[in-house]
Amino acid sequence: MEKIIEGERGVEEAMEVDDSTVMKGVRHLCENVGITRVPSKYIFPVSDRPQIMSSAQKPKIKLPVIDIGELLSEDRTRVLETLDQACKEYGFFQVVNHGIDGVVIQRMIDSGKQFFELPFEERSRYLTTDTSSPVRYGTSFSEINDEVFCWRDFLKLTCHSLDTILPLWPSAPIGFRDDAILYSKKTRTLFLVLIAAVLEALGVGAGNCESSMKEFEEGSHLLVLNCYPACPEPELTLGMPSHSDYGFLTLVLQDEVEGLQVLHAGDWITADPVPGSFVVNVGDHLEIYSNGRYQSVLHRVVANASESRMSVASLHSVAFDSMVSPAAGLVDDGDAGKRRLYKDTGFADFIAYLSTSVPKSKSFLESRRLTM
Numbered sequence: 001m002e003k004i005i006e007g008e009r010g011v012e013e014a015m016e017v018d019d020s021t022v023m024k025g026v027r028h029l030c031e032n033v034g035i036t037r038v039p040s041k042y043i044f045p046v047s048d049r050p051q052i053m054s055s056a057q058k059p060k061i062k063l064p065v066i067d068i069g070e071l072l073s074e075d076r077t078r079v080l081e082t083l084d085q086a087c088k089e090y091g092f093f094q095v096v097n098h099g100i101d102g103v104v105i106q107r108m109i110d111s112g113k114q115f116f117e118l119p120f121e122e123r124s125r126y127l128t129t130d131t132s133s134p135v136r137y138g139t140s141f142s143e144i145n146d147e148v149f150c151w152r153d154f155l156k157l158t159c160h161s162l163d164t165i166l167p168l169w170p171s172a173p174i175g176f177r178d179d180a181i182l183y184s185k186k187t188r189t190l191f192l193v194l195i196a197a198v199l200e201a202l203g204v205g206a207g208n209c210e211s212s213m214k215e216f217e218e219g220s221h222l223l224v225l226n227c228y229p230a231c232p233e234p235e236l237t238l239g240m241p242s243h244s245d246y247g248f249l250t251l252v253l254q255d256e257v258e259g260l261q262v263l264h265a266g267d268w269i270t271a272d273p274v275p276g277s278f279v280v281n282v283g284d285h286l287e288i289y290s291n292g293r294y295q296s297v298l299h300r301v302v303a304n305a306s307e308s309r310m311s312v313a314s315l316h317s318v319a320f321d322s323m324v325s326p327a328a329g330l331v332d333d334g335d336a337g338k339r340r341l342y343k344d345t346g347f348a349d350f351i352a353y354l355s356t357s358v359p360k361s362k363s364f365l366e367s368r369r370l371t372m
């Protein structure tokens with residue numbers, strides 16, 4: 001069926017492409033079909049479309065910055081306060097001075113870009129709609145559930161435990177595996193530094209902190225390489241629609257092209273690409289664990305008219321077969337201020353929900369809230 005688009009150019013017919021082409025991803029579409037307009041499959045309803053703004057029109061708010069060097073210094077208490085505020089007010093912050101060598105970061109970006117530049121036949125060896133596959137190349141969010149596809153291809157790599165999973169990771173391009181291994185190890189270490197600080201900022205207590213840290217050390221870790229090709233009509237589509245992440249913390253590495261936007265006080269604010277830094281966000285599991293003190297925040301990615309963009313998201317949580325519950329130190333039924341706000345929830349239930357729905361809102365997390 002033809003879709004009619006209402007936009008600045010008035011009413012006109014959208015371009016159609018067949019489903020089998022769409023399933024091969026946006027890069028394949030751009031390389032092989034030679035599009036000059038966004039096909040109807042990628043056109044979002046008017047209410048979900050981004051407003052493309054000039055730099056002067058954009059909200060001027062910047063995400064809070066956490067300097068890891070300062071966190072590990074005698075200034076720790078002050079940095080923990082900033083971290084606490086950032087997690088409460090924004091659910092997002094930028095991390096700088098984290099100690100991961102710039103070469104490790106650049107190699108991950110370069111290798112990731114080279115992976116998406118491989119011939120489709122090579123990339124498609126990993127193409128699957130099976131969300132439980134430890135290595136998965138795909139497009140949009142969920143090829144099965146998405147009515148409208150987003151302007152994004154991805155490679156998902158399960159990282160834990162590395163020894164068993166590694167033989168399944170792509171062996172091309174040359175160096176990709178080594179670069180991704182080193183990057184996954186470094187980001188895992190950084191996650192452990194960050195989450196230890198978060199537990200301290202939350203004041204969960206030494207005993208709870210110790211047992212939670214043991215769980216994180218054996219926890220799940222997923223790397224998602226996102227590729228957003230340049231888009232002829234970025235005002236009609238999205239690189240990723242509004243969503244929250246399921247885990248405790250996500251560490252996002254962006255290349256130099258902006259695109260990530262965070263919903264803050266009703267405005268979409270752009271997470272400026274700061275070379276060598278990570279954008280970190282609170283996930284749904286941390287919202288439950290913190291008993292709602294920290295909240296996972298909706299974010300999205302806008303497409304770019306002239307440049308292709310790449311990001312690498314590193315998602316961390318407890319093990320897949322674990323339960324996620326409010327931390328014992330933060331709930332007390334005898335204290336109105338510490339009333340338990342969330343039900344215990346199996347990680348597997350989150351995954352099951354994500355594989356059957358379009359995660360545009362925080363509806364699953366809302367369903368886990370305890371009513372008065």
Ligand SMILES: O=C(O)CCC(=O)C(=O)O
Pocket residue numbers: 224226240245252254259260299300301310311312313
């Ligand atoms: O591409 C980005 O900057 C963000 C990616 C993202 O939101 C995600 O992987 O959940």
